[in-house]
Amino acid sequence: MAKKKDKSESVQQRKERLKKLLLQKRQEVLDEAKTEIGKFIRGENKQEIETALDDGDWSVVDLNEDLNLKKLSTHKEMLNKIDEALRKLQEGTYGICEECGAEIPEERLKIIPFAIYCVDCMENIEKIQEMEKEDLF
Numbered sequence: 283m284a285k286k287k288d289k290s291e292s293v294q295q296r297k298e299r300l301k302k303l304l305l306q307k308r309q310e311v312l313d314e315a316k317t318e319i320g321k322f323i324r325g326e327n328k329q330e331i332e333t334a335l336d337d338g339d340w341s342v343v344d345l346n347e348d349l350n351l352k353k354l355s356t357h358k359e360m361l362n363k364i365d366e367a368l369r370k371l372q373e374g375t376y377g378i379c380e381e382c383g384a385e386i387p388e389e390r391l392k393i394i395p396f397a398i399y400c401v402d403c404m405e406n407i408e409k410i411q412e413m414e415k416e417d418l419f
């Protein structure tokens with residue numbers, strides 16, 4: 283009996299584990315963004331921007347006319363996705379494919395913690411996008 287209990291993880295435990303994974307990823311993206319900032323901005327401005335990002339305030343990036351800084355918007359998008367995933371986790375809808383409602387395998391979530399589609403649906407969506415591109419010609 284004890285063995286069986288060890289094996290199965292409670293819903294709460296799974297949630298905590300996935301949350302940790304997402305927060306870890308979030309930190310990674312944030313650190314990456316800061317490294318990027320460090321490459322082309324120095325001094326007081328750098329500090330100012332970093333503090334703003336820590337607070338989740340991306341307006342400094344959005345409003346900045348520096349093209350290098352605008353590149354950070356991909357980091358921002360990723361952070362948005364992670365935040366959305368965290369919200370879903372809270373709601374209990376995390377890890378469920380938005381297209382077919384199937385559970386997204388944990389292996390996939392480990393690689394892309396903010397995935398919203400299962401592999402099959404993702405492939406289908408990519409195919410459709412490819413076809414739409416071809417239609418333009």
Ligand SMILES: [Zn+2]
Pocket residue numbers: 379380381382383384399400401402403404
């Ligand atoms: Zn699916």
